[in-house]
Amino acid sequence: MARTPGQELVLIERVCSGETQLFYELICPYERRVYVAAASVLQNEADAEDAAQDAFLKAFVQLYSFRRESKFSTWLIQIAVNEARTKRRKNHSFLYDSIDEKDEDDAGDYCPKDFADWRDTPSEYLQRAELRTALRNAIASLVPSYREVFVMRDIQNLSIAETAEVLQISQALVKTRLLRARLKVRDALAPGLDGAWNSGDGSWRQVRPW
Amino acid sequence: MNTVEISCVEVWRELSNYIDEAVEPALRQRMEAHFNTCKHCAAVLDGTRNVIRLVGDGRVFDIPAGFGERLKASLARKLGG
Secondary structure (H helix, E strand, C coil), X not given: CCCXXXXXXXXXXXXXXXXXXXXXXHHHHXXXXXXXXXXXXXXXXXXXXXXXXXXXXXXXXXXXXXCCCCCHHHHHHHHHHHHHHHHHHHHHHHXXXXXXCCCCCCCCCCCCCCCCCXXXXXXXXXXXXXXXXXXXXXXXXXXXXXXXXXXXXXXXXXXXXXXXXXXXXXXXXXXXXHHHHHHHHHHHHCCCCCCEEECCCCCEEEXXXX | CCCCCCCHHHHHHHHHXXXXXXXXXXXXXXXXXXXXXXXXXXXXXXXXXXXXXXXCCCCCCCXXXXXXXXXXXXXXXXXXX
16 A cells, blocks of 8 residues: 555654664665666666665665655655766766767757658557567667656656756756657657557557658 | 747747646647647657657566565665664
8 A cells, every 4th residue: 555755754764763674665665766767877787776776775874864855756766866877987987978978969959850761660560568678779779868867757757847856957958858858769669660659548540651 | 819830840849848738828829730730740749649658657667577575685684674
């Protein structure tokens, strides 16, 4: 049964008061979200798991400093992002940062792309698992700064303000990167889906060509 | 009252805010009028919305098998719980 924010605060206070055995109970509902936050930065399952574990340990150590004006989940996600970024820097040093961390230019307009060859892809319906793989690949193809915003906003369902807080960037930059990330994922997916989009109710709808 | 036309580029620029229902009513009205007449932009809107709907179901990223057990064991070891 989902607990209320009030019950969560009581749990936090009890852990801070020495009932450390309750910590797992406290963080258990957020396992997935913390892992996904780390995975959005690291793109590697084992590294993301390590970073998520480190994030939970850090959260335990810093629990006394948790400020009640933030959501506990947002606070945890922010720690996970920071841990993952630290790990990324350690793992890949300047070489990784100089190539992968280099952001695309946030200025200027992004124009959706038309894929001339999309009609040539096989026309059978994609199964759900295939669709997920296509989505994962599309998300993985984003530069890190866009991927992080996309994951926080559209997968973790954080607000624009929370996304900005977690990633420590301005809300304006969140909006710019989110727009580009959404359009890029759509662009990346369109040829794979042969022009048909899942309309969300089990049916497929042709939205192209034009 | 006539709706002031809006270009495709301006529509793309505000598409994300439109989806998030974060545009002013007047702009929203102009964009809606544009979507009604521009197949290109209507397709971009539909596709982008579908992407958001698909990733929002929370199943795009699989959590590794045994993650919870390993986390619990790690915390018990390090916190002595």
